[in-house]
Amino acid sequence: MGNKRQFRIWRGDETGGDLQDYTVEVNEGEVVLDVIHRLQATDAPDLACRWNCKAGKCGSCSMEINGKPRLSCMTRMSTFEEAETVTVTPLRTFPVIRDLVTDVSFNYEKAREMPAFAPPADVAPGDYRMQQVDVERSQEFRKCIECFLCQTVCHVIRDHEENKQAFAGPRFFIRAAELDMHPLDAKTDRKDHAQAEQGLGFCNITKCCTEVCPEHIKITDNGIIPMKERVVDRRYDPLVWLGSKIFRRGDTPQSTASSAGKESAVHSGARQAGVHSHAGGSHDPLAEVQAQQGVNWHREVPHPTAPAVDATGRLPLTELTFDRAAAPSPFGDDVTFPLPPEHLNFAHPSQDEKH
Known part of the structure; x- marks a missing residue:
């Protein structure tokens, strides 16, 4: 009883x-x-x-x-x-x-306003290639069950009904961050859209959305703050502004490894010009250094890296046993997961668990 x-x-x-x-x-x-x-x-x-x-x-x-x-x-x-x-x-x-x-239809209206994933036009679906590190960065946001608890707790619209038209909310900020972090997303104005259309600037990162998330997604630390940082870089970094004036859109260099990739295509098995260096698979120390130093958050859509196959079309033994990823990641090839909690740009979802 x-x-x-x-x-x-x-x-x-x-x-x-x-x-x-x-x-x-x-x-x-x-x-x-x-x-x-x-x-x-x-x-x-x-x-x-x-x-x-x-x-x-x-x-x-x-x-x-x-x-x-x-x-x-x-x-x-x-x-x-x-x-x-x-x-x-x-x-x-x-x-x-x-x-x-x-009536939670507000959230579905905001979902319809979100630009969809845009795959690269010159890559067939079966040829998509992603590093595991890139998968893990955006995979966290895919855990969202759309309970809209983060939406209802956000004081920007919880206390101010008039903000709803101009504010998408944390659920869709992490969707924008997920797509912006996706190396195969061909849409280049995610940051501008988040700032101009979704109201990213309204968020003052109180982390209340993270506190109520039942999936323990680090909404603020892993999604909103990185997006805000990229918006600031895009709008106020003088070097980024100067680069946008010097290079035409689409010609901005993705990394110094791109040119090295052209020269070492025979080693990396690259099938198209301008791909990233096959850092680790190419066995070219200079290309690997360049790849690690050439990280650029504002790169255009990266091309997939072709596997380093031999003359018979098979992966060499050294590629199968190498302990690093086969191409440069936004974090650098020397970073392993989970990242430490004190990292400024990434807080691992399990960092708060007591062991």
């Missing part, structure tokens, strides 16, 4: 409503969503609540529990004191439809 616990749940619709008190049975191991389902089966059959998977992966059951945006299916009752009244309210930032269900 479970214990009786006190709940206070907001009931109403777009015209208004108020908090109503309920006394409900709570059993060991249950989550808030379990209690809401029991209320629907007993005292409040007309209580509206959105949910789907009950496993913390669909993001449907977002609501505010004791004032903090959470997933009700992942909030265990054991986290509250037995004498504590659990208050459940709808997401504050979005219009109420009924009871705990809100």
